[in-house]
Amino acid sequence: MMPALKQFSKLTAHEITATSLFAVTIASSFGAYAYIKADIADVKASLTLASTSALGAFVGASMSSRMSGATMNRSLAGLILLGIPAVLYRSQSSETAVPSHQDGILKLKSQMEYAATLNSEEIAACVGDYIKTNPNFLITGFVTGLASGAFGVSIESLSKVSYVVV
């Protein structure tokens, strides 16, 4: 989307980044809603990641407003180039050895049913334990948010779009 905007619009690099991120966010909202409704998304993991990614995005967007358009373009191009080996590598490896889709959904549904029986204090304790056992999620969230905020659409989104399309 961003190269196309650069080619066919008169928007500046900052406007292209901001507008495409806005568009992707809207499009993602519909997909996210559908996934949550279908109990496919792991809401607990999402909230843990989002707690730092939103902060990272805020910092990234603030940083990018101080970057020149040329620096922004070069940085984004570098990020995209870095993502190419990951896309090609995934083409050679089969789907990662993870639980089957049905097993994953069943496990998630049982977790959601259990969560529905908890009161607010138990949920807070549960989320606290989850964060303690998954500190890496906080770091991953922050880094992803920083990249998304600074460069609009990160490699993450690009790879996700490729997966959705495939």
Add this chain to the structure above:
Amino acid sequence: MTSLLSSWPGHEMTQHMAVATSLVVMVPTGFSATMVNVINRKVHVRSGIVLATAASAGMYLTARFISPQIDEKYMRYIFATVMGVSALRMLI
């Protein structure tokens, strides 16, 4: 993030769940950055809505009618090529 979620020891998710989870994360992340961009008057709201509509429709049509006809391996090669050309176009 998707790759990490699907391979994190003790938390292995199916690829579908990992994509769903990271897509959910993208929403607050995108809104957080968009808030800063709106304050800085960098967002063209009307263009963004048009792009979002077109992107959603394009993704749906591609996933529904084109992707099933193309082998996944070739699809990824095509995607990598598009990424490479886009990156070079941004550099030049």
